[in-house]
Amino acid sequence: MEEKVLVEIQKQERQLSTYWRNLHWRVCAVLAAGTAIAEILLFFVLDAASLISCTVPTYLLRYVVVPTVINGALVLGCRKFIENPKWKENQKDRMVAITMTLLCFVITVIHGAFTSVYMMFVLPTLLTTLYERKRLTVTIAVLGMVLCVFSAFMPSWDPDKIVTAYYFSDILICLLVQAGTLAACWELLEFQHRRQQISRRHDMERFSLQQKVSHDALTGVGSRSALNRCFEDLEMQRNYVLVLLDIDDFKQINDQLGHLNGDQVLSELGSLLNEACGKGTAYRFGGDEFCLVLSDTDNEEAENQMRKLQERFHQRMKTRFPQLSMTISLGIHQHQGGESALQSFRHADEALYCAKACGKNHIAVN
16 A cells, blocks of 8 residues: 555656656746847847947857857757657756756856856756755756856857956855855755655555545445545536446345355455446445446446446356355436436436346346
């Protein structure tokens, strides 16, 4: 049980991680598009103030066209990578984080004259914390610091970039800020890990309780309370069939075979019902009384399914308890427009009453 609960929790966590990865990629796309728009707007501002130190074509090529093409290629390439089903989820997460780091690198190379842009390397490190993987966060933080240093010491792309002692002191401050951010993220991830453990324990306890409340322990089908919740959901559906059934002369079975064997008969029937439901769900709402909710079917199809169920139950019980002939009777009702789920249940109950009145091992359709 605990393994099933853990698998379900991990599945939900992967779904959340996938959602964040797609959102993370959108942040990269917005960053790339925003950079291009800012470059264009900055051109008009600098041109109006006569602050452009090169020719207009050179400016547009150096600060608009080249970075926009590179950033666009990074974003589109990243999208193609994360949509490829061959790659693992953690590899896709890593690619999105690396793409954002490379976008920051392009911006710092293009605008190296403004040392404040080097602070952008903090952004990818912060965003990776939502994946809750320390190794990924450390990798991106170290990559950002390496690219920060490389961008500072590489040949200048921006002719207005002036390298002085103050410039390198600003770069050092940026590196210290990145290191401090990594330390803070590490502590945050440690806190998230502990909180996740507590949350998982609570989820497992809640899921276990829901399983106990929603499932009948003896037969393995849905419980009476689960059937009541199902009725609430059925108010929003139109195409379904209700089947009510019980075991013919079940009291006689208990009297002759004993209650333990009677419980085994119920358990076997529950197993057969789960197998026969297909798209539907089986519930136990009384001692030997069961309800099947069959979706996207009609009376004729449901009747054919139930005849097979009758035969399988009879043959299985004949093998296990040859001294008694055990059968089931069923009532079938297809939901009609304007009916509530409770009204449909009552019609199915009336059909079951007719089936019992006609004799054993009978099916009645209302």
